Amino acid sequence: MYISRPTWVEINIDNLKYNIRQIRGFIGDEVKLAVVLKANAYGHGSIEISNFIKNENIDYICVASLQEALELRYNNIDLPILVMGYVSEDAIKEVIENNITIAIFDKTYGKEIANKCKQINKLCKVHIKIDTGFNRLGFKISGDFEKDKETLKNIIEIIECNNFIIEGIFSHLSLSNKHNDNIQHSKFLYAISELIKVKQIPIKHICDSIAMCKYEKFHMDMVRVGACIYGYNSRSKNLTLKNVMTFKSKIVQIKDIKKGEGISYDSTFIAKKNMKIGIVACGYADGIPRGLSNKGHVVINGKKANIIGNMCMDQCIIDISNLNEEDYKEDVVFYGENGPNLSQLSEIANTNKNEILARVSKRVIKVYINNGEIARIVDELSNKIRY
Incomplete structure (x- = not known):
């Protein structure tokens, strides 16, 4: 093997495919599998990884930024892609043209995106991001109906907006301890229960790799799996993984x-x-x-x-x-x-x-x-x- 500099990583695709199949068996056929390819697929190379796994029963790709999503689209990756982080409202035309889904995380941002969609007369696919205690992006939900009235009203405005196709709703656990994780999960379920009174939301998801392994009852409609795909963070006796x-x-x-x-x-x-x-x-x-x-x-x-x-x-x-x-x-x-x-x-x-x-x-x-x-x-x- 000739390489121009003797520093390299060997990326074992056989192990990667093994991990995906193990995870698929672990979560079952009823739960969608979203593979997290942010940060260049955790250093493994997002384009190459996407091409190697595109026939491995993957439902979704999750990334952190629009650049990451566009890199995949420009390299002919046609799986559904969710950008979990911020996307500028000025980029919405490019988002829609490339069939990319974005996250809406507060009322002001949602209105800005809706106005851009209205200007170009196009619909944008979105997932609603709920903050249940991580205190990162998201509509903050306390779990108290009186305190959450205004926030729920704002989210309802978004999900009823004619400029959006509401594909999903999601949150992220802080993973500090089981007690707090359960509280966060309960807040998420509470928010969903209030919102589906107005409109059904197809894909509900809260689990990353660690949560998928620790809390099988939290799997819901989809899990977002990063580290486990690459062979790390398995905290379940029922899931054996190999380093990639x-x-x-x-x-x-x-x-x-x-x-x-x-x-x-x-x-x-x-x-x-x-x-x-x-x-x-x-x-x-x-x-x-x-x-x-x-x-x-x-x-x-x-x-x-x-x-x-x-x-x-x-x-x-x-x-x-x-x-x-x-x-x-x-x-x-x-x-x-x-x-x-x-x-x-x-x-x-x-x-x-x-x-x-x-x-x-x-x-x-x-x-x-x-x-x-x-x-x-x-x-x-x-x-x-x-x-």
């Missing part, structure tokens, strides 16, 4: 270091003995957290090698004292198959798995494995795709 991404690089130079010498910026690592180090062609600009400096490790040929010194933008240094000479040319695995566990790595770096996955930069080459073989190599920076 493995992040790899190579040692490009070996050096002998004497006792007392410092490593990298600020010499935060001082050698306590004579030792061998390896310079790896990967740094924090590739998506490996700088927080792993002097804390994290990689795996080479099944052997652990500590990251020493401050991680640089484009390179890092590892202690190869534990390796044999024949190991030097083997793959350096930062996380994934036969490498460090991403959950443990994220704890060391004081972040979460999703952030690390989303950090994978454009210059990291993506190697897609399908049916056990290399199916595609994507080098975004040089705009090269090889089959």
